[in-house]
Amino acid sequence: MNIDGILERHAATKCVECGRCTYACPAAQIGGDFSPRRIIEDIENTGKVPANKDIWLCMTCMQCTEICQFGVRFHEVIRDIRPELSRVLPAEENHGGVPELMERLSSMRGIRPNKQTWVSEGLETDLSSDSLLFVGCTPYYDVIFRYLRQDLLEIPRSSVRLLNAMGVRPKILADERCCGHDAYWLGDMELFEKLARLNVEAIEKAGVSQVIAFCPECYTTLKYHYPEVVGKLDFEVRSLTQMLGVAVEQGKLQLDPMGDDITYHDPCRLGRHAGIYSEPREVLSAVSNLKEMPRSARMGACCGNSSWVNCGPKTRLWQLERLKEAAETGASGMITACPKCLIHFTCAQNESVQLIERPKMPVTDLHVLAASRLKKGLVNPAGESLHS
Amino acid sequence: MGHTESGDEPKMDQPQPPSAEGWQPHIVAFCCNWCAYAGADLAGMNRRQYAPNMRIIRVMCSGRVASGMILQAFVSGADGVMVLGCHPGDCHYRVGNKFAEQRVRQVHELLSLAGIDPSRLLLQWISAAEGELFGRTVDSFVNQIKALGPMGVDE
Numbered sequence: 339m340n341i342d343g344i345l346e347r348h349a350a351t352k353c354v355e356c357g358r359c360t361y362a363c364p365a366a367q368i369g370g371d372f373s374p375r376r377i378i379e380d381i382e383n384t385g386k387v388p389a390n391k392d393i394w395l396c397m398t399c400m401q402c403t404e405i406c407q408f409g410v411r412f413h414e415v416i417r418d419i420r421p422e423l424s425r426v427l428p429a430e431e432n433h434g435g436v437p438e439l440m441e442r443l444s445s446m447r448g449i450r451p452n453k454q455t456w457v458s459e460g461l462e463t464d465l466s467s468d469s470l471l472f473v474g475c476t477p478y479y480d481v482i483f484r485y486l487r488q489d490l491l492e493i494p495r496s497s498v499r500l501l502n503a504m505g506v507r508p509k510i511l512a513d514e515r516c517c518g519h520d521a522y523w524l525g526d527m528e529l530f531e532k533l534a535r536l537n538v539e540a541i542e543k544a545g546v547s548q549v550i551a552f553c554p555e556c557y558t559t560l561k562y563h564y565p566e567v568v569g570k571l572d573f574e575v576r577s578l579t580q581m582l583g584v585a586v587e588q589g590k591l592q593l594d595p596m597g598d599d600i601t602y603h604d605p606c607r608l609g610r611h612a613g614i615y616s617e618p619r620e621v622l623s624a625v626s627n628l629k630e631m632p633r634s635a636r637m638g639a640c641c642g643n644s645s646w647v648n649c650g651p652k653t654r655l656w657q658l659e660r661l662k663e664a665a666e667t668g669a670s671g672m673i674t675a676c677p678k679c680l681i682h683f684t685c686a687q688n689e690s691v692q693l694i695e696r697p698k699m700p701v702t703d704l705h706v707l708a709a710s711r712l713k714k715g716l717v718n719p720a721g722e723s724l725h726s
Numbered sequence: 727m728g729h730t731e732s733g734d735e736p737k738m739d740q741p742q743p744p745s746a747e748g749w750q751p752h753i754v755a756f757c758c759n760w761c762a763y764a765g766a767d768l769a770g771m772n773r774r775q776y777a778p779n780m781r782i783i784r785v786m787c788s789g790r791v792a793s794g795m796i797l798q799a800f801v802s803g804a805d806g807v808m809v810l811g812c813h814p815g816d817c818h819y820r821v822g823n824k825f826a827e828q829r830v831r832q833v834h835e836l837l838s839l840a841g842i843d844p845s846r847l848l849l850q851w852i853s854a855a856e857g858e859l860f861g862r863t864v865d866s867f868v869n870q871i872k873a874l875g876p877m878g879v880d881e
Contacts, residue, residue, distance in 0.1 A: 434794030436836070442801045443840050446878035451841040481835045482793075513841075 341387055344418050345378065348411040353378045359402035359412055364640045365395040369652045374402045374412045381415075387422045394429040394648040398523050399606035399640035420525025429524060429647035433482060437646045438524075440478050441516040445532045450513045453477045456491040457510065461498040464507035470546040470573075471497060471508035474556040475516055476677050486684045489706070493677055496709030497552040497578055503712050504585050508550065513540050519555040520645040522563055531567045538568045552578040552705050554608035554676045561612070579608060579675045582708055583617020586624050593624045593711040600626045601669035602704075603660070603683075604638035605676030618675055618704055625711045629667040639663070641679040642686075657686035658696060665697040675704040751805040751871040753780040755864070756795070758788045760818040761853050762810030768857030776861040777868035780808075788812070789822025793829045796847060797836070806846045806871040808863070813851040823851065843874055 345351050359374035360366045366373050370392035380388040393416065402412040431438055444451055456477055457463065463471075473494050480490040501508050518533035537560075541549060551557040554577070561575040585591035602622055608614045615635045622628045633639040642657045643649045661683060664672040674680055683701040757763040763784050769776065785791055788811025799807045809830055811823040827849065834844040848867050852860050 431794075434792045436794050436797060439794060439797035439801055440836060440840060443797065443842065448878040449841040451839065453839050455839070477839055478836060481832055481839065 341381065341385070341419060341422060344415060345381060348414045348418070349408070350378050350381075350410045350412070350415055352408040353410050354408060355379060356407070358405050358407065359410075362401045362405040362637075364397060364399060364401065364642065364656060365392070368395055368642070368650075368656050370395055372396065377419075378410070378412070378415065381419070387419045387426070389423075389426055391427045391430075391648075393419070393423055394427075397606065397640045397642070397644035399644070400610035401606075401637075401640065404610050404636055417523060417525065420523075421527060422525075424525050429645075432643075432646050432649045436482055437475065437478065438520060440475070441518070441520060441533070442529060444515040445529055445536065447536065451515060452512075453514065454510050454512075456480070456494055457498070458495055461495060462502050462507045463498065463510050465509055467507050467509040468547050469501070469506050469508050470541060470544060470549045471501065471510055471578075472517070472549050472551040472553075472556050472560065473510065473514060474551065474553040474677075476553065478516075479677060479681060483681050483685075486681060486688055490677065490680075492706045493552060493703050496703070496706045497550075499709040499712065500578065500582060500591070500705060501550065504581065504591055506550075509544060509546060511540055511544060515540075517553075517556040517559045518563075519559040522559060524645050524647065530563075534564045534567045538564060538571065542572055546573055548574045548576055550576050550578050550581065552675075554579070554605045554612065554614075555678065558607045558611045577608065577612065577614055579621070579704060580614050580617045582705075583614075583620040586620050587617075592713045593621070593708060594713055595625055596711060598626045598671065599629050599667075599669045600671045600673050601629045601631050601664045601667045602634065603631070603641070603664065603672055603674040603679060603701075604635060605674055605679050606638070606640050606644075608675055609635065609638055618673075621704060621708050622673060625707065629669045631663050631667055633663065641674075641676075641682040643682055644678075654686050657682055661686065661697045661699045664699050669699075671700045671702055673702050673704050673707055677703070749876055751779050751868060751876070752803055753806045753808065753864075753868060753871065754799040754804045755780050755782050755808040755810060756785050756788065756791045757782050758790075758811040758818075758822070759784055759786050761812035761816065761851075762788070762860070764854035765810075765852040765856050765860040768854065769860045770857075772857050774857055774861040776864040779868050779871075780864055787817065787819050787822035788826035789817070789819065789824075791826055791829065793833050793836070796829070796833050800837075800842070800846070800877065803877075805874075805877045806848070806867060808848045808850065808867060810850050810852050810860075810863070813853055816851075816853060842877070845870060846874065846877065 357375050372392040372395050396416050398413040400413050515533050515536050518530040521529040557577045639660050642653045791809050796807050811826050817823045830849040837844045850863050
């Protein structure tokens with residue numbers, strides 16, 4: 339890929355090399371040889387992609403773009419240099435490359451994925467529905483990460499329960515593929531385009547007017563990145579977390595308070611990428627006492643890794659530091675809204691990392707928590723009881 | 727089964743577009759050094775004829791075969807994958823085949839979620855003395871894959 343014009347495209351010519359991005363960047367703190375500022379400088383000086391394997395440490399969490407005073411969209415520069423970088427210095431895949439390979443397998447046109455095995459009794463889905471629940475890779479992660487935690491399938495199940503409580507019986511797509519988020523941010527545009535086209539084709543064939551995603555990565559990918567390859571979408575993409583926040587605020591969804599002190603970890607895709615900060619807080623304030631961590635909302639620290647590449651001992655130290663920060667608020671649990679944040683923080687607590695005090699901080703998914711606090715015998719806005 | 731550098735041989739890293747006409751399955755077999763690979767040797771020494779669709783990858787132990795390696799074989803164009811190791815209790819490294827069993831179970835689960843027939847992945851224990859069993863396993867697996875058809879075409 340040609341990197342000519344890359345700096346102009348993402349306003350990086352305005353960089354004054356102040357270094358704020360490097361101070362804010364989790365990858366720079368994790369270590370190695372990574373500095374957003376210096377990468378811009380290198381491209382400016384040499385006109386080439388710097389041959390630096392630590393560019394794979396970047397989580398594209400957008401902290402640098404958020405803090406920049408001059409509007410440099412650094413995470414987009416990284417995205418655009420990765421196709422070139424992967425030819426010279428490919429990323430080191432974690433977990434045996436299994437998540438990435440499943441993404442690749444799911445892009446084969448002839449196969450019909452069968453991911454609905456998680457649908458359990460009492461969940462109301464409807465094939466003629468106008469709303470579709472995009473499930474994403476969580477069923478795969480349930481298999482791959484079962485040694486870490488056994489409850490990952492509770493996330494899609496709770497999402498259906500919450501939608502039911504809001505009066506929505508979602509449709510679930512039979513041949514839903516991986517959304518292609520990891521391919522997009524790792525610079526594999528060919529794979530991403532293939533997945534985007536297959537998914538959009540399937541969703542359009544399903545004839546729905548809205549697609550609801552509980553996973554922030556699926557949400558941002560469908561909403562912001564699919565139009566980049568397939569043009570304007572015929573359907574609306576909505577975040578379940580956001581819908582929940584709005585429903586709680588308007589009193590359409592009632593949750594039983596439990597009174598515990600909890601803290602919220604902002605997933606980067608939901609927060610900085612999609613600008614959804616207040617809605618999850620609305621949900622959490624309704625069920626508990628929300629204690630904010632020092633680094634939260636716009637300045638929320640990333641979970642340490644993205645797209646399952648180049649994870650290492652220093653990533654784990656970063657995650658433990660974040661867990662310690664959560665413990666210091668006095669909260670008895672940390673809530674997040676992204677399955678990957680959940681897996682990463684669970685892994686950090688399971689792994690035997692030496693020479694550091696390891697805080698025990700239970701991590702829970704926001705949707706699972708909200709669904710467990712649903713008031714019983716709920717009547718949906720249409721007046722029809724869903725739990726007869 | 728000799729490898730030739732002629733252009734006729736289909737390359738594993740470039741999946742050929744599957745066509746029903748004259749299609750032959752590509753099979754990857756991970757054989758452990760101590761039992762299954764020796765079993766394949768014995769089949770050869772006994773002049774046991776078996777289907778030529780298979781490429782053997784010798785590994786020191788079936789426990790070396792990571793889930794990612796099996797999936798990589800499928801992504802690279804294999805229509806079927808075999809993991810062949812020592813009988814339980816006979817592993818040269820004591821418990822390697824137990825790991826293989828766990829991983830194959832995991833990949834079976836992933837394949838069925840992805841909508842790929844899990845019978846495209848076979849785990850079989852073959853000892854160094856079972857050349858005949860090796861030939862029989864390959865023949866029946868190749869027939870099974872032929873019946874399933876090319877990978878990724880309307881499973």
